[in-house]
Amino acid sequence: MESFGQKVRKLRETKGLYLRQLAAILEIDQALLSKIERNERRAQRKQVEKIAQFFDVPQHELITSWLSDKVFYQIKDEEFAMDVLKEAEAKIKYGISE
């Protein structure tokens, strides 16, 4: 399974770009991009969108990867992480009754 950061790195390297170059395109510091690629910082939605656009990859693909990373890092150390996800699924499917 590949993290969002790994996806970005792959895309960047496939195009033979340096951190510095992609960072410039995204208008962020290259140190930040480095951290994003190594999952040490989370990207912003706008940045994800720019990346998808630039590499011409479907937005929903990257957005999904990025969001699932966020969820993952939020609960990865929880003993019942899997139950949490199952319950979240049910809430999405059937909603929360008000």
Next chain:
Amino acid sequence: MESFGQKVRKLRETKGLYLRQLAAILEIDQALLSKIERNERRAQRKQVEKIAQFFDVPQHELITSWLSDKVFYQIKDEEFAMDVLKEAEAKIKYGISE
């Protein structure tokens, strides 16, 4: 499907307690407890633990409810919310390769 807040309200009402009373036990403002029960504010982990203890309900039950709420509110408006959860599951199951 029941939200964390609803669970707490039920527990409280079952014991015939007022917001004010439970709030005192949790050492928070009753306005905050009111908001938590209506999912307008998220509780803190410590508070969740106290609630479980006080009402003598298994911690993991409330913690799971509370965490799944957090996940739910984070992605509920996403078009691909379900895919996000599935991918998060995969990341939990198989990990993210470093």
Next chain:
DNA sequence: CTTACATTTGACTAAAATAGTCAAGTCAAA
């Protein structure tokens, strides 16, 4: 009607979490 009391609301502040920067540090290749 009006008092009494539980709960909600809204606007605000405090605190915590997270994004972002800069300068120095690795590390490999030339």
Next chain:
DNA sequence: TTTGACTTGACTATTTTAGTCAAATGTAAG
């Protein structure tokens, strides 16, 4: 041993979120 890509760490800025207080709402009783 210099150069260039990337990483690291400590710091700051920004955003998000928790929390408070005082006033408002609703409702049941007197």
